[in-house]
Amino acid sequence: MTFNDRIFGVLLIVLAVAYGWGATQFPEPFGGAEGVGPETFPYLLAVVLGVASLYLIVRPDPDNAWPWSRTGIEMVIAVLVLIVYTALLQPLGFILSTLLAVGTLCWRMGATPIRAYVTGGIAGVVVFVIFNYALHLALPLGLLSFLEVN
Known part of the structure; x- marks a missing residue:
């Protein structure tokens, strides 16, 4: 169609x-x-x-x-995860919210929970470092603001 x-x-x-x-x-x-x-x-x-x-x-x-089958449901879950991600970005900060979003999406795609959330954590830290230090574009730290270097 x-x-x-x-x-x-x-x-x-x-x-x-x-x-x-x-x-x-x-x-x-x-x-x-x-x-x-x-x-x-x-x-x-x-x-x-x-x-x-x-x-x-x-x-x-x-x-x-x-895709009205399981694939359709997974797509709806992915959209909901991304909506929650945007809502949590400011209060939790980029690293923690990325860990949760990427980890959840990886887990939904079949990774074990430990591997999924480790991947999410690595992705959050790597992208944060690239944006903050290489590109000089500040991303929110949220709950991790104690790590801020002045």
Whole structure:
């Protein structure tokens, strides 16, 4: 059913527009510097998502059907995990909320709980270090704010 891909494509375009609009809400960098700023990556993601969405609308898969079986349930769980992740990002901080989100998603995909949450913890720490120290883009520490180096 090509109709399913088209519905999904329209929903993803709405998400891309909302994501791009959200990027415009970032405050201006100090000194009005132009170039790469905190909004650059979200703009890039919004454009890629928009193009991919248009592709789904223009060239849908003719044999596509909604996954109402276990796969559909897992997709709903993944979306709920990501919604909870965004809600916990500020209070728990990036590292802990990423540990929980990535760990839960890995576990749902078949990893043992220990391996899943170790993977989530490693992912949280590695991405935090890359963003904070290599890219100089601050991510929230939340409950781990005692680790902050001034």
